[in-house]
Amino acid sequence: MTEGHEERVKALEAEVRRLRVMLESAPDFITNVTNDGKFLYLNRLAPGFRMEQVLGSTVEAYVPPEAHERARAVMKAARETRSVQQYATSGLISKDKLGHYLTRVSPVIEDGEVTSLVMIATDVTALEEQRILLQVALDATGLGIWSYNPESGGGTWDQATRRILGLPESPPPFERVMSEIVHPEDRAMVRDGLRGAPSTGRYGPLEHRVLRANGEVRWVAVSGQVVRNPEGKVVSLVGSVQDITERRVLEARLLEAQKLESIGRLAGGVAHDFNNMLTAILGNVDFAAEATSLDEIRPLLAEIRHTAERSAALTAQLLAFARRQVIAPKVLDPNALLSRLDALLRRLLGEQIRITVQLSSTCCVRADESQLEQVIMNLVTNARDAMPRGGTLLISTDDVLLDAASVAAQPDVSPGRYVAIAVVDSGAGVAPQDLPHIFEPFYTTRPGGTGLGLATCYGIVKQSGGHILVQSQLGRGSTFTVYLPHVEAEARAAAPVPGGPKVTASERVLLVEDEPAVRAVAERALLRQGYRVHSVGTAEQALQLRGTEAFDLLVTDVVLPGMDGRELALQLTLRWPELRVLFISGYTQNTIEHGGVLDPGISFLQKPFLPAELLAAIRKVLDDAPGGGR
Numbered sequence: 001m002t003e004g005h006e007e008r009v010k011a012l013e014a015e016v017r018r019l020r021v022m023l024e025s026a027p028d029f030i031t032n033v034t035n036d037g038k039f040l041y042l043n044r045l046a047p048g049f050r051m052e053q054v055l056g057s058t059v060e061a062y063v064p065p066e067a068h069e070r071a072r073a074v075m076k077a078a079r080e081t082r083s084v085q086q087y088a089t090s091g092l093i094s095k096d097k098l099g100h101y102l103t104r105v106s107p108v109i110e111d112g113e114v115t116s117l118v119m120i121a122t123d124v125t126a127l128e129e130q131r132i133l134l135q136v137a138l139d140a141t142g143l144g145i146w147s148y149n150p151e152s153g154g155g156t157w158d159q160a161t162r163r164i165l166g167l168p169e170s171p172p173p174f175e176r177v178m179s180e181i182v183h184p185e186d187r188a189m190v191r192d193g194l195r196g197a198p199s200t201g202r203y204g205p206l207e208h209r210v211l212r213a214n215g216e217v218r219w220v221a222v223s224g225q226v227v228r229n230p231e232g233k234v235v236s237l238v239g240s241v242q243d244i245t246e247r248r249v250l251e252a253r254l255l256e257a258q259k260l261e262s263i264g265r266l267a268g269g270v271a272h273d274f275n276n277m278l279t280a281i282l283g284n285v286d287f288a289a290e291a292t293s294l295d296e297i298r299p300l301l302a303e304i305r306h307t308a309e310r311s312a313a314l315t316a317q318l319l320a321f322a323r324r325q326v327i328a329p330k331v332l333d334p335n336a337l338l339s340r341l342d343a344l345l346r347r348l349l350g351e352q353i354r355i356t357v358q359l360s361s362t363c364c365v366r367a368d369e370s371q372l373e374q375v376i377m378n379l380v381t382n383a384r385d386a387m388p389r390g391g392t393l394l395i396s397t398d399d400v401l402l403d404a405a406s407v408a409a410q411p412d413v414s415p416g417r418y419v420a421i422a423v424v425d426s427g428a429g430v431a432p433q434d435l436p437h438i439f440e441p442f443y444t445t446r447p448g449g450t451g452l453g454l455a456t457c458y459g460i461v462k463q464s465g466g467h468i469l470v471q472s473q474l475g476r477g478s479t480f481t482v483y484l485p486h487v488e489a490e491a492r493a494a495a496p497v498p499g500g501p502k503v504t505a506s507e508r509v510l511l512v513e514d515e516p517a518v519r520a521v522a523e524r525a526l527l528r529q530g531y532r533v534h535s536v537g538t539a540e541q542a543l544q545l546r547g548t549e550a551f552d553l554l555v556t557d558v559v560l561p562g563m564d565g566r567e568l569a570l571q572l573t574l575r576w577p578e579l580r581v582l583f584i585s586g587y588t589q590n591t592i593e594h595g596g597v598l599d600p601g602i603s604f605l606q607k608p609f610l611p612a613e614l615l616a617a618i619r620k621v622l623d624d625a626p627g628g629g630r
Contacts, residue, residue, distance in 0.1 A: 023043035023044075024043055024044050026043060026044075027123075028120050028121060028122045028123075029042065029043065029044065029101075029119075029120070029122075029123075030042075030043040030118070030119075030120050031043070031118070031119045031121070032108070032116055032117070032118055032119075033059060033075075033116060033117050033118075033119055034116055035075070035079060035114065035115075035116065035117065037058045037060065037071070037072070037075055037117075038056055038057065038059075039054055039056065039057055039058075039059070040055070040116060042054060042055070046092060047094040047095065048094050048095025048096070049095060059071055059075075059119070060072075062092045063089055063090065063091045063092075064090055064091075064098065067089045067090060067091070070087060070089060071089065074103075075117060078105040078106065078107050078114075079107055079114045079117070082107050082109060082114065083107075084104055084105065084106045085104070085105045086102070086103070086104045086105075087102075087103055087105075088100065088101070088102050088124075089101055089103055091121070093123055093125060099123055099125035099128075100123075100124050100125045100127075101121040101122060101123060101124060102121070102122045102124050103120070103121045103122075104119070104120045105117055105118070106118045106119075106120075143160065143240045144157070144158055144159075144160035144161030144162075144163070144164050144165075144240065144241045145160070145161060145238070145239075145240055146238075146239055146240075146241060147236050147237065147238045147239075148224070148236065148237040148239075149174075149235070149236050150194070150197070150198055150234060150236075150237060151234075153173065153174060153175045154173060154174055155173075155174030155175075156174075161241050164218070164220060164241055164242070164243045165177070165181055165210055165220075165241070166181070166210075166212030166213050166214065166216070166218075178191075178194075180211075181210045181211055181212070182208060182209075182210060182211075183208060183210065183211055183217065185209070186208035186209055189206065189208060190208055193206055194237070197226055197237050198226060198234045200226075201226045202223070202224065202225060202226065203222070203223060203224035203225075203226075203237055203239055204221075204222050204223035204224060204239070205221060205222065205223040206221070206223070207219060207220070207221050208220065208222070218243055218245045219243070219244050219245045220241050220242060220243055220244060221241070221242045221244045222239060222240070222241045222242075223239055223240060224237045224238060224239025225237070277307050277308075277310055277311045280304075280307045281304050281307050281308065284300045284303050284304045284307075285304065287300050288300040288301065288304075308608070312608045329366045329367050329368050329464065330366065330367075330368075330369065331364050331365070331366055331487055332365055332366070332367055332369055332372065333364050334361060334364075334365055334397050334419055334421055334484070335361055337369065337372060337373065337376075338357060338359060338395060338397065338421075339359070341373065341376060341377075342357060345376075345377075345380050345395070348380060348381065348384065349380065349384050349393060350384075352387075352389070352390030352391075353384060353387055353390055353391055353392070353393055354390075354391075354392045354393070355392075355393045355394075355395065356392070356393070356394045356395070357395050357396070358394065358395070358396040358397070359396070359397050360396065360397060360398045360399070361397035361398055361399050361419045361420075362399060363399050363417075363419050363486045363487070364419075364486070364487050364488075365419050365464075365466075365484040365485065365486065365487060366464070366465075366484075366485070366487045367464045367466075367484060368460075368464070371460045371464070372460070372464075374456065374457075374460065375456075375460050375461060375482060376395075376421070376423070378453040378456060378457050379423040379480050379482075380393070380395070380423060381453065382453055382480075383423055383425035383427060383478070383480075386425055386427025386428050386429075386477075387425055387426065387427040387428075391426040391427055392425070392426045393423070393424070393425050393426075394422070394423075394424040394425075395421075395424075396420075396421070396422045396424070397419060397420065397421050397422075398419070398422075399417070399418075399419060399420075399486065400417070400418050400419075400483070401416075401417050401418075402414075402415050402416060402417075402418060402483070403415050410467070410469065413467045413469075416485060416486075417485070417486040418466070418467075418483040418484060418485055418486055419483075419484050419486055420481055420482070420483055421481070421482040421484070422479060422480070422481045422482075423479070423480045423481075424477065424478075424479045425477050425478055426476075426477040427477050428474070428475065428477075429474040429475055429476050429477055429478055430470070430472040430474070430478055432474075435470065435472060438454055438470055439454050439455055439457070439458035439468070439470075440455060457480075457482075461482055461484070465484070465485050466483050466484040467482075467483045468480065468481070468482050468483070469481050469483070507531055507532070507552040507553065508531070508532045508533075508534070508549060508550070508551045508552050508553075509531045509532065509533050509534075509551065509552065509553045509554075509555060509618070510534055510535075510536075510542060510545070510551040510553070510554045510555070510556075510572075511523055511526065511533055511534070511535040511536070511555045512535075512536055512537075512538070512539060512541075512542050512554070512555070512556040512560065512565065512568065513535070513537065513555075513556070513557050513584070514538060514557060514561055515557075516537070518557075518607070519535050519537065521611065522555065522584075522611075523535045524611075525611035525614055525615060526614075526615075526618070529615050531618075534548075538561055538562060538563075539556075539560050539562055539563035539565070539568040540562060540563065542554075542556075542572065543568070543571060550576040550578065550579070551576060552578070552579070552622065553579070553580045553581070553582065553618060553621060554568075554572055554580070554581045554582070555582045555584060555614075555618065556568055556569060556583060556584070557583075557584055557585055558584070558585035559585055565583055565585070566583075569581045569583075580621050580622060581603065581621075582603045582604070582605060582617055582618060582621045583602065583603065583604045584604070584605045584606075584607060584614075585604075585606070585607060586606070586607035586608070603620070605617045
């Protein structure tokens with residue numbers, strides 16, 4: 001043997017030793033088995049086994065019986081497909097202990113034939129134990145795990161997710177499942193969330209409804225995180241899902257309980273205030289009945305009228321809170337409105353409070369002008385009362401864009417463009433425990449307060465399609481911000497107020513009012529003005545008037561026993577096409593308006609009203625008619 005040949009042999013032997021050391025040092029079990037699964041080679045042994053014992057034995061001897069069929073199937077697939085197969089199984093990790101393995105099976109191909117198999121088994125017992133612990137934690141919280149591939153549209157669902165969504169063991173493709181089980185009203189939200197996740201890096205958190213196969217509707221909370229490869233490309237979206245139906249039910253019950261509490265407070269406050277006013281009215285009526293001269297009666301009547309007006313104002317505030325006032329919104333410039341109110345507000349605040357007005361908005365809003373004035377007056381009055389020893393007040397307007405992130409903590413606020421009207425005071429502030437109740441009716445922290453001012457503001461703003469938010473800290477003042485949706489149209493100047501009503505004795509008026517006292521007052525006012533009046537108490541009585549001269553005007557209550565005022569007006573205008581209609585009511589039940597906004601072409605007078613207000617409204621309706629005022 002030549003010297004060069006000896007060196008090559010030594011080098012090969014050294015290489016074999018290095019490879020043997022490397023194989024024996026590998027953390028995985030690397031084996032060579034025959035095509036039928038008998039061990040030919042093992043790089044190392046699990047504790048408690050001897051090499052001579054293992055060599056020649058079969059793979060099935062080291063896995064539990066329930067795993068035999070799976071092991072045979074994987075080895076067969078590796079031989080027939082001549083490709084690497086992978087599967088998870090349990091097996092002996094020592095002489096007397098089972099563990100978990102992730103096993104890869106590769107075919108050994110020589111001269112075009114599969115002569116044996118290489119099996120590499122990785123001990124994943126620790127990982128499996130961690131997975132089980134994680135699964136226990138997930139089960140305890142009710143969380144399910146899912147994944148979604150935005151590129152392929154595929155995804156995976158774990159057992160908890162399938163249970164929550166009511167999916168079978170082998171569910172359909174991800175996108176099909178999402179399109180079928182997500183509630184139709186929530187599908188756009190879910191779809192937009194999935195589409196936006198690659199750019200934002202997150203999906204949700206969202207709460208939406210799902211429709212199970214059995215027709216049951218459930219609420220779920222979902223969220224997800226984008227997973228990217230080293231190049232930054234999105235490879236999947238991994239997330240969680242939790243059934244929150246029971247939580248939603250409890251929240252609804254809590255909301256109902258809070259609503260009942262508010263209603264109880266409302267009823268108590270209304271009863272208290274109205275009883276006080278009725279006591280004053282009834283007492284003064286008795287005094288008037290005992291009076292012996294007109295000079296004694298006049299101040300008593302004045303007090304009765306004043307108390308009745310206070311009662312009417314209380315009713316208006318309650319309707320505003322409940323968003324049941326009928327409004328006539330128009331496009332307004334909030335800067336112009338505040339400029340017009342400036343002198344009045346300064347007189348209201350007095351000299352102890354320094355007021356600053358900053359009008360930065362360039363946009364208009366759509367609202368009822370008198371109601372928006374009421375909101376500002378209420379907020380300024382509230383701020384004044386919070387600064388009994390003086391302070392500073394800032395009133396500002398600004399154009400703002402509220403995006404989804406900025407309104408995330410306010411579920412009832414919608415993203416969009418708004419005009420923000422802020423009233424900022426340096427007063428005493430509001431305690432944290434009082435803030436959640438600040439807009440509830442008859443809830444007040446101020447001695448002598450009615451608890452209706454802020455509730456009225458809330459109702460008016462909501463009815464106008466806006467939002468009102470408050471920020472406050474004890475000793476550091478409060479900020480009330482009204483957000484009204486921005487509109488593109490230009491504000492229109494108010495129409496000039498006409499002079500006194502025109503008196504025309506020739507016009508015929510049909511009055512329909514089911515309350516005898518109100519009907520008597522209205523009829524007397526019309527007769528004194530010179531109108532020819534026919535009054536009835538129900539719609540049916542009005543429809544029975546046949547063979548009479550056509551009426552020029554129908555004055556009808558909206559809410560009547562049997563047929564309502566709107567249906568009556570429709571039937572009578574078919575009989576008398578030139579008939580004009582004025583609706584009157586204390587509460588419309590949405591028959592002539594929707595969302596508190598009058599339907600187009602409707603003339604309406606809110607109760608309570610004075611005779612002069614009724615006559616002015618009637619004259620306006622008649623004069624606006626073609627050929628009116630003749």
